[in-house]
Each structure stands twice: as structure tokens, then as C-alpha cells.
Amino acid sequence: LAAALILLASNYIPFELGALALLGVGQAFTYLPVVLALTVTLRGVTDEDVSATVAGVSQFFVSVGFALGPFLGSEVTSRVSFSSCCIWISTTVILGAVLTAIAFGCEASCFPKTPQECRAGTRRSLMTQVQQVAKHHAQ
Numbered sequence: 001l002a003a004a005l006i007l008l009a010s011n012y013i014p015f016e017l018g019a020l021a022l023l024g025v026g027q028a029f030t031y032l033p034v035v036l037a038l039t040v041t042l043r044g045v046t047d048e049d050v051s052a053t054v055a056g057v058s059q060f061f062v063s064v065g066f067a068l069g070p071f072l073g074s075e076v077t078s079r080v081s082f083s084s085c086c087i088w089i090s091t092t093v094i095l096g097a098v099l100t101a102i103a104f105g106c107e108a109s110c111f112p113k114t115p116q117e118c119r120a121g122t123r124r125s126l127m128t129q130v131q132q133v134a135k136h137h138a139q
């Protein structure tokens with residue numbers, strides 16, 4: 001998040017490159033927790049071992065990003081300026097952080113378990129609701 005703010009505030013290429021590097025390191029640190037969280041969530045839904053599937057699918061998309069990233073990045077940068085790309089990247093990172101904070105803070109009761117829960121106003125966390133929807137679709 002700090003790198004995204006530096007990208008927004010700076011118009012100096014060395015600072016932008018440093019902020020992009022910092023942003024890449026930060027995104028690399030999110031990879032393992034996301035894969036572990038997805039594995040744990042899917043393990044509760046199915047009896048199969050899903051760790052290899054989760055790792056394979058996530059690595060596939062990482063590889064697609066590595067393969068297409070330079071081509072798409074150079075095309076976009078040639079059509080608009082490097083600074084505009086940095087502003088776009090930082091804006092999407094900040095928006096993603098805000099949406100993640102809203103999702104984890106949300107305590108809306110979209111999927112009440114029973115009518116009594118609904119009348120009583122019992123609320124469940126968003127993660128509990130997502131797990132129940134995943135279990136419902138797995139059946």
C-alpha cells in the first residue's frame with residue numbers, strides 16, 4: 001500500500017521504479033497466504049486433497065502473467081505514458097485494499113441458516129457465508 005501511495009505521489013522515474021519493485025515484493029508475500037487460505041477453505045468442502053490442484057492452478061495463472069506481461073505492458077506503456085501506467089497500478093492496488101477491508105469488515109447476513117436466525121438478527125461473518133455457499137455448490 002505504501003508503494004502504491006509513492007507511485008501516486010511521485011513523478012520521478014527512479015522513485016516510480018523503486019515503488020514498483022516494492023509493490024512486486026509485497027505482492028509476492030501475499031502469494032503463499034492466499035494459496036494456503038484457498039487450500040484450507042476447499043479442504044472443508046471436499047474430502048479430496050486439493051493442495052496440488054490449488055498450487056497447479058495458481059502457478060498456471062502466474063505463468064500466464066509472466067508470459068503475457070511484458071508484451072501487454074510494453075503495448076500499454078507505448079500507447080500511454082509510464083507515469084500513467086504507474087498511476088493506474090497504484091489506483092487498482094489502493095482500490096483492492098479498500099474492497100478487501102470492506103469485505104472482511106462486512107457482517108451482513110446474506111445467507112441466514114434458519115428463519116429463527118433471520119428474525120433474531122443473528123449475523124455471521126463474510127468468510128462463514130462464503131464457506132457455506134461453497135459447501136452448498138459442492139453438493
